[in-house]
Amino acid sequence: GQQLNQSPQSMFIQEGEDVSMNCTSSSIFNTWLWYKQDPGEGPVLLIALYKAGELTSNGRLTAQFGITRKDSFLNISASIPSDVGIYFCAGQLLSGGGADGLTFGKGTHLIIQP
Amino acid sequence: ETGVTQSPTHLIKTRGQQVTLRCSSQSGHNTVSWYQQALGQGPQFIFQYYREEENGRGNFPPRFSGLQFPNYSSELNVNALELDDSALYLCASSSWDFYGYTFGSGTRLTVV
Numbered sequence: 001g002q003q004l005n006q007s008p009q010s011m012f013i014q015e016g017e018d019v020s021m022n023c024t025s026s027s028i029f030n031t032w033l034w035y036k037q038d039p040g041e042g043p044v045l046l047i048a049l050y051k052a053g054e055l056t057s058n059g060r061l062t063a064q065f066g067i068t069r070k071d072s073f074l075n076i077s078a079s080i081p082s083d084v085g086i087y088f089c090a091g092q093l094l095s096g097g098g099a100d101g102l103t104f105g106k107g108t109h110l111i112i113q114p
Numbered sequence: 115e116t117g118v119t120q121s122p123t124h125l126i127k128t129r130g131q132q133v134t135l136r137c138s139s140q141s142g143h144n145t146v147s148w149y150q151q152a153l154g155q156g157p158q159f160i161f162q163y164y165r166e167e168e169n170g171r172g173n174f175p176p177r178f179s180g181l182q183f184p185n186y187s188s189e190l191n192v193n194a195l196e197l198d199d200s201a202l203y204l205c206a207s208s209s210w211d212f213y214g215y216t217f218g219s220g221t222r223l224t225v226v
Contacts, residue, residue, distance in 0.1 A: 101161075
């Protein structure tokens with residue numbers, strides 16, 4: 001099935017550093033979502049974006065919906081140990097009340113070195 | 115408010131068998147969707163149910179089928195299990211406007 005191009009695949013950073021990851025698609029979406037998944041758990045929604053160009057923050061997290069509707073990025077400032085996990089981008093194209101489901105990226109594995 | 119609950123948490127089945135996975139939606143959510151997550155991959159959309167009808171489907175064969183009940187809970191059925199069906203199966207619920215899906219912790223299915 002289709003998956004979004006998410007990069008980087010993994011990141012090794014020091015505590016306190018800023019993190020940036022992005023997602024691109026060959027298709028347009030009208031919703032972009034960012035999730036975090038911890039081992040043995042389901043994805044947890046971090047930020048939802050609904051308009052092209054939208055910039056939204058949630059605490060230390062900031063995400064933007066690209067103008068072309070084909071990309072999005074997520075930034076995490078001043079990383080802390082609990083930020084460790086796998087981050088997924090997901091896009092959705094809603095049409096006439098139907099549901100195309102979410103299309104996910106392969107994930108960015110964030111590892112924080114002490 | 116209760117979240118999305120899935121059962122069982124783990125399951126081992128033999129190739130060719132059939133399996134049923136269950137999901138209870140988050141309170142107030144009337145839409146439920148199912149995803150398959152292979153190891154090291156992002157979740158893949160299987161299908162979605164709204165008002166007990168399937169209203170969206172991903173690229174999965176007909177042996178993947180589902181049900182939604184009047185209380186918005188749901189089942190995923192997989193017939194003729196194959197080894198490649200081994201994965202984490204995630205259920206997600208949302209309200210009618212599809213904004214912000216809430217995922218359960220998943221069922222880990224192993225086919226041997």
